[in-house]
Amino acid sequence: xxxxxxxxxxxxxxxxxxxxxxxxxxxxxxxxxxxxxxxxxxxxxxxxxxxxxxxxxxxxxxxxxxxxxxxxxxxxxxxxxxxxxxxxxxxxxxxxxxxxxxxxxxxxxxxxxxxxxxxxxxxxxxxxxxxxxxxxxxxxxxxxxxxxxxxxxxxxxxxxxxxxxxxxxxxxxxxxxxxxxxxxxxxxxxxxxxxxxxxxxxxxxxxxxxxxxxxxxxxxxxxxxxxxxxxxxxxxxxxxxxxxxxxxxxxxxxxxxxxxxxxxxxxxxxxxxxxxxxxxxxxxxxxxxxxxxxxxxxxxxxxxxxxxxxxxxxxxxxxxxxxxxxxxxxx
Amino acid sequence: xxxxxxxxxxxxxxxxxxxxxxxxxxxxxxxxxxxxxxxxxxxxxxxxxxxxxxxxxxxxxxxxxxxxxxxxxxxxxxxxxxxxxxxxxxxxxxxxxxxxxxxxxxxxxxxxxxxxxxxxxxxxxxxxxxxxxxxxxxxxxxxxxxxxxxxxxxxxxxxxxxxxxxxxxxxxxxxxxxxxxxxxxxxxxxxxxxxxxxxxxxxxxxxxxxxxxxxxxxxxxxxxxxxxxxxxxxxxxxxxxxxxxxxxxxxxxxxxxxxxxxxxxxxxxxxxxxxxxxxxxxxxxx
Ligand SMILES: Cc1cc2nc3c(=O)[nH]c(=O)nc-3n(C[C@H](O)[C@H](O)[C@H](O)COP(=O)(O)OP(=O)(O)OC[C@H]3O[C@@H](n4cnc5c(N)ncnc54)[C@H](O)[C@@H]3O)c2cc1C
Ligand SMILES: Nc1ncnc2c1ncn2[C@@H]1O[C@H](COP(=O)(O)O)[C@@H](O)[C@H]1O
Numbered sequence: 165x166x167x168x169x170x171x172x173x174x175x176x177x178x179x180x181x182x183x184x185x186x187x188x189x190x191x192x193x194x195x196x197x198x199x200x201x202x203x204x205x206x207x208x209x210x211x212x213x214x215x216x217x218x219x220x221x222x223x224x225x226x227x228x229x230x231x232x233x234x235x236x237x238x239x240x241x242x243x244x245x246x247x248x249x250x251x252x253x254x255x256x257x258x259x260x261x262x263x264x265x266x267x268x269x270x271x272x273x274x275x276x277x278x279x280x281x282x283x284x285x286x287x288x289x290x291x292x293x294x295x296x297x298x299x300x301x302x303x304x305x306x307x308x309x310x311x312x313x314x315x316x317x318x319x320x321x322x323x324x325x326x327x328x329x330x331x332x333x334x335x336x337x338x339x340x341x342x343x344x345x346x347x348x349x350x351x352x353x354x355x356x357x358x359x360x361x362x363x364x365x366x367x368x369x370x371x372x373x374x375x376x377x378x379x380x381x382x383x384x385x386x387x388x389x390x391x392x393x394x395x396x397x398x399x400x401x402x403x404x405x406x407x408x409x410x411x412x413x414x415x416x417x418x419x420x421x422x423x424x425x426x427x428x429x430x431x432x433x434x435x436x437x438x439x440x441x442x443x444x445x446x447x448x449x450x451x452x453x454x455x456x457x458x459x460x461x462x463x464x465x466x467x468x469x470x471x472x473x474x475x476x477x478x479x480x481x482x483x484x485x486x487x488x489x490x491x492x493x494x495x
Numbered sequence: 496x497x498x499x500x501x502x503x504x505x506x507x508x509x510x511x512x513x514x515x516x517x518x519x520x521x522x523x524x525x526x527x528x529x530x531x532x533x534x535x536x537x538x539x540x541x542x543x544x545x546x547x548x549x550x551x552x553x554x555x556x557x558x559x560x561x562x563x564x565x566x567x568x569x570x571x572x573x574x575x576x577x578x579x580x581x582x583x584x585x586x587x588x589x590x591x592x593x594x595x596x597x598x599x600x601x602x603x604x605x606x607x608x609x610x611x612x613x614x615x616x617x618x619x620x621x622x623x624x625x626x627x628x629x630x631x632x633x634x635x636x637x638x639x640x641x642x643x644x645x646x647x648x649x650x651x652x653x654x655x656x657x658x659x660x661x662x663x664x665x666x667x668x669x670x671x672x673x674x675x676x677x678x679x680x681x682x683x684x685x686x687x688x689x690x691x692x693x694x695x696x697x698x699x700x701x702x703x704x705x706x707x708x709x710x711x712x713x714x715x716x717x718x719x720x721x722x723x724x725x726x727x728x729x730x731x732x733x734x735x736x737x738x739x740x741x742x743x744x745x746x747x748x749x750x751x752x753x754x755x756x757x758x759x760x761x762x763x764x765x766x767x768x769x770x771x772x773x774x775x776x777x778x779x780x781x
Binding site: 174175176236237239240243263264265267268270271272274275276278279280281282283284293301306307311312313314315316317318319320358359360361362363364365366367377378402420426427434435445446456458469472473474475476477478479482483486487490491494 | 507509528591592593596619620621622623624625626627628629631632633637638639640641654658659660661662663664665666667668669678679738739740741742743744745746747754755756757758759760762764765766768769770771772773775776
């Protein structure tokens with residue numbers, strides 16, 4: 165068996181996106197019982213500086229298509245290159261990060277090679293399926309997180325899926341495979357470079373949920389931009405990242421990049437602290453995989469308590485300052 | 496006249512679930528889920544209407560779904576679309592994104608003269624964000640996904656802003672192009688009273704009594720239908736059979752928090768909470 169992974173850089177840096185490592189680790193675990201292989205494809209102007217890490221997580225080969233124009237997202241060109249790679253390598257499974265790049269390219273590839281693509285999987289399992297032998301079971305939430313669907317692609321190859329960053333935990337186990345990078349020379353046509361990138365402006369806020377062990381999020385219940393400073397102070401005392409519900413973003417308490425949920429980021433910290441957040445389905449879709457959830461809410465019937473492990477019913481404007489004080493005293 | 500196609504889907508309102516999402520037999524309980532215009536498709540429509548105001552192009556809405564989905568077409572007509580097609584056939588039922596985009600692309604080819612297709616970023620029932628790009632690929636169109644603003648438009652190109660997660664990209668995209676737009680791209684306009692009066696009676700031919708057909712035709716109230724026979728499409732590529740992905744199982748998610756440890760909101764409770772946090776979670780950061 166063979167799994168291919170679409171490798172990405174984090175825009176504005178020369179380093180791998182976390183999801184590329186997470187998918188490599190997951191694929192290596194999936195392939196291990198079958199002595200299968202994990203192959204990466206990277207399309208771009210320069211390999212990520214830390215590509216070597218992929219081999220530590222179980223990749224056996226990284227195929228590199230070098231093209232200076234493909235520093236930017238030229239969808240058609242990248243699609244054509246990936247399609248040629250798949251036709252040559254014939255992987256059984258192809259995984260993409262459900263990033264804005266992955267979600268741009270993966271559907272084009274699946275359409276062109278006529279196979280199924282399952283978006284935003286939260287679990288991937290290989291098992292027997294009827295008379296088809298081993299196939300990939302692709303598990304994902306649907307209907308706004310109200311149901312969990314298991315999707316299969318029985319008759320088409322490769323089986324393709326996308327997975328959001330932070331969903332597959334990085335494996336503790338390390339492989340230490342030797343670094344093996346292969347150059348790839350597909351047929352290339354300049355007419356595939358259609359869009360012109362007039363300017364690229366880095367976003368100001370550098371919210372990085374993927375590296376945070378603790379996230380403190382505020383919702384509509386925080387009440388104002390001024391009060392939201394309490395959330396930042398609590399986060400600082402815990403060395404945590406700050407998140408928010410969409411209501412808090414819509415009210416302008418914090419910037420959009422901090423939104424957690426269906427239309428924001430999916431996070432999976434060791435501890436998620438929800439302050440003044442009711443726990444709507446859309447919010448839960450982005451945080452319920454957290455290891456531990458602490459809910460602070462003045463309404464004992466708020467739905468957030470049904471998924472919380474630790475709870476405190478009270479006014480956050482009183483509770484949070486106390487927490488900050490005790491954290492500073494004890495910590 | 497050049498045309499802009501807007502792709503819009505009628506979706507269950509996943510934010511306002513009344514009752515259980517699933518029935519006892521394991522199928523989706525549509526009755527518990529009121530049907531709405533997919534939110535980001537309203538942003539797609541608004542983008543198209545703004546382009547129409549600049550270039551005078553015709554805005555054509557296409558929706559694929561059961562006959563009830565004409566609600567989406569009527570809503571679009573109320574907001575200023577020029578025409579709407581219902582793509583419907585029992586044979587289309589069960590289509591995944593691959594088959595859906597195959598059918599929608601066939602409908603767009605049938606309509607003809609299309610220089611731009613605008614879709615929502617994603618539909619809230621599946622959140623796949625796949626149908627837009629797959630339609631672009633089928634049509635051989637250029638594409639820009641995650642469009643957050645329309646800056647300029649001319650007869651042969653658009654300039655748009657794209658949300659590249661860590662960066663904002665300003666892109667000049669030659670036509671023909673397919674855009675997928677996000678909720679932040681604009682604020683959708685409301686239906687106008689004039690258009691509501693004008694299109695209130697609109698319906699598909701199958702629902703119009705024969706004796707009224709003439710009045711409907713004269714007033715432009717007939718919503719055109721594209722069924723399997725009307726499209727240049729192969730049966731082996733549509734519906735459940737033509738879909739590479741199959742739903743193997745679905746289950747309702749029961750929200751069980753397991754053990755919930757509660758703390759008192761007064762001084763002692765908060766102290767205990769902080770101690771527990773420090774003991775169990777905070778050292779992971781040091
Ligand atoms: C298509 C779609 C996508 C969406 N995507 C997202 C998403 O990605 N993320 C997201 O979060 N939402 C999303 N939403 C919105 C979601 O439905 C909810 O509206 C939102 O999550 C509510 O945010 P909230 O919990 O902060 O606000 P509310 O629901 O208003 O809850 C506020 C809570 O604060 C409590 N409270 C008030 N005052 C205090 C106080 N002084 N002390 C303590 N507690 C207090 C209240 O008891 C209440 O429980 C989406 C909606 C739709 C339709
Ligand atoms: N049945 C459909 N009819 C018309 N447009 C659709 C349909 N399904 C999806 N789309 C379009 O494709 C976008 C992405 O849908 P999805 O891939 O399901 O997330 C939607 O926002 C719509 O613009």
